Amino acid sequence: MAGNPRLGHAQSPEATRRAARGGTLIGLGWALRALGVVMAISGTPGRALFLVPTEGVAQLPWWLRVVIWLVILEAGWLVFDLGSRLLVQGKRHTATVITSFGQLAGVPYVLYLRPFVLDPVMASRTPEPGRLWRAPFELRGLTQEEFLVRRIGRLGRVVAIGRPGERLPLIGAERGYLPLDDWQDTVGELIRGAHVVMMSAAPGPGTLWEFTESVRTVPPARLVLLICTGPEVYEIFRYKAAQEYAARSGPGWPPMPHLPDWPTPGPQAKGRKWEYPLRGYITFDEAWRATFTPFEVTVRTLHWGWTTGREVTAQLEPLFGPLAELPPAH
Numbered sequence: 001m002a003g004n005p006r007l008g009h010a011q012s013p014e015a016t017r018r019a020a021r022g023g024t025l026i027g028l029g030w031a032l033r034a035l036g037v038v039m040a041i042s043g044t045p046g047r048a049l050f051l052v053p054t055e056g057v058a059q060l061p062w063w064l065r066v067v068i069w070l071v072i073l074e075a076g077w078l079v080f081d082l083g084s085r086l087l088v089q090g091k092r093h094t095a096t097v098i099t100s101f102g103q104l105a106g107v108p109y110v111l112y113l114r115p116f117v118l119d120p121v122m123a124s125r126t127p128e129p130g131r132l133w134r135a136p137f138e139l140r141g142l143t144q145e146e147f148l149v150r151r152i153g154r155l156g157r158v159v160a161i162g163r164p165g166e167r168l169p170l171i172g173a174e175r176g177y178l179p180l181d182d183w184q185d186t187v188g189e190l191i192r193g194a195h196v197v198m199m200s201a202a203p204g205p206g207t208l209w210e211f212t213e214s215v216r217t218v219p220p221a222r223l224v225l226l227i228c229t230g231p232e233v234y235e236i237f238r239y240k241a242a243q244e245y246a247a248r249s250g251p252g253w254p255p256m257p258h259l260p261d262w263p264t265p266g267p268q269a270k271g272r273k274w275e276y277p278l279r280g281y282i283t284f285d286e287a288w289r290a291t292f293t294p295f296e297v298t299v300r301t302l303h304w305g306w307t308t309g310r311e312v313t314a315q316l317e318p319l320f321g322p323l324a325e326l327p328p329a330h
Contacts, residue, residue, distance in 0.1 A: 022093025029087030036080025040073050084125065088143060092168040098159060098176030101190060108156035108328060111190050112149070112173045113210050114200035116163040118228060121277055122148070123170045144277055145172030151316055155323050156195045161187065184209065192217050195329045201225045201282070203236040208244040215245070216253055220284035221326060224319065227280040227292070231262040257284060260292040273298050274308060281319060293318070 060068075098104075114122070122145035142150070149158045149172040161183065162175030169175045178186055187210065191197055197214050199207065214223050227234060238259045245256040259282065274297040282292050297311045 018093050022090045025086045025090030025093065027090075029083045029085070029090055032083030032086065033080050034083075036076045036078070036083060039076030039079060041076075088125070088171060091171045095169045095171060096174045097162075097169055098174055101159075101176055101186060104157070104159065104190075104193065108195040109193075110152050110155050110158045110196045110198055111194040112152070112158055112160040112198050113187075113207070114160070114226075114228075115202040115204045115207050117204070118200055118202070118277075119145075119163055119166075119170060121228075122172070126276070143171050145170060147276075148278065149173050151312070151320065152198060154320060159190070184213075188213055188217070193329060194218070194222065195326065196222050196224065196323050198224045198226055200228045201234060201237045202229065203233065203240045207237075208240055209248075211241055212245045212248050215257060215288070216249075220257075220286055220288050221322070222329070223284055224323070225259075225282035226278060227282065227295075228277040229279070234262055254288055257288040257290050260290050263292050263294050266294075268298075270298070274311075283319065 123143055126142045126144050126147045152158050158173040160173035160175050162169055162177045164177060164180055191210070191214050197218055199210060199214065201207070201211070211225075229237070241259065242256055249256070263280070276295075276297065278295050280292055280294040282290050284290050295315055297308060297315060
C-alpha cells in the first residue's frame with residue numbers, strides 16, 4: 001500500500017485498555033469455563049454444593065435424582081456462560097489496535113467494512129444451535145464477529161475501522177481509528193491495497209461511499225458483499241447504491257453492477273435453522289455480473305459438537321476457495 005495512511009485525531013481505546021486486567025479476566029474466564037464443563041459432565045461438584053453424600057443420593061426417588069442432575073447441568077452451563085463473558089471482556093482489553101495503517105504495507109489483508117450500527121449485533125456471542133438438545137460448548141462462546149473473522153482469516157490479516165469513541169475494541173478484526181470528519185482518503189487507500197474487500201451491505205451514507213469507491217478501484221473478484229440484513233433493507237441498499245453511483249461516477253468508471261434480487265427461498269432442510277446475522281453474500285465476475293449466494297445452516301436436533309462449524313465451512317468454501325487463490329493485490 002502506497003504512502004503512510006494517517007490515523008488522524010480520533011480517540012483510540014489505548015487509554016482504557018489494561019493488558020494486566022485483560023489477562024486476569026481471560027484466566028478467570030477459562031477457569032470458570034473448565035469448572036462449568038466438569039459440573040455439566042460429572043455432577044461431582046454439584047453433590048458437593050448440595051452436601052448430599054453419594055449413598056444418600058442413591059436412596060432418593062429417581063425423579064428427584066433427575067431433578068438434581070438437571071440442576072447441576074444447568075448450573076454448569078451458567079458457570080460456563082459466566083466464564084465466556086469474562087473471556088470476551090478480557091480479550092477486548094488485549095485486542096490488537098492498529099496504531100498506523102502504514103504497517104499494512106506489503107502485508108496481505110482483508111478489509112472488513114460495515115456500518116457501525118452492526119457492531120452491537122456482531123459483538124454478541126454466537127448463538128448455539130438448538131435449545132434443549134444443543135451442544136452447549138460447541139461454539140466456545142465466540143462473538144459473532146470473531147466467528148466470522150476466524151474463517152475470513154485464511155485469506156490474510158483481517159482489519160477494520162473502529163467505531164470512534166468506543167472504550168474497548170471489539171473482538172474479531174484488528175481495528176484502527178479515524179476521525180468522523182476525515183476518513184475517506186485513508187479508507188480509499190485501504191480499499192485499493194486490500195487483498196479482498198468484504199463489506200456488509202447497508203444503506204448508510206458511509207457504506208454507500210465505500211461500495212461505490214470499491215467498484216471504482218477494486219477488481220471485481222476482490223469485492224464481496226456480505227448480506228446481514230433482511231430483504232427490505234437490502235432493497236433500500238440496492239436503490240440507494242444506484243443513486244450514489246450515478247451521482248459520483250464519471251469518465252473511466254465501470255458501469256454500475258446490477259445487484260441481484262433477493263433469492264427465492266428453497267425447500268427447508270430438515271433440522272433446526274441456525275440463527276446467524278449473515279444471510280448470504282454477493283460476488284462478482286470479471287464483467288461485474290453479480291451472484292447472490294444464500295447462507296443458511298441447518299443442524300439436526302441431535303448433533304455432534306462440531307456439526308455447526310463443519311456446515312459453515314462447507315457453505316463458505318465456494319467463496320473462500322477462489323479468494324484464497326487470487327494473486328497478491330500489488
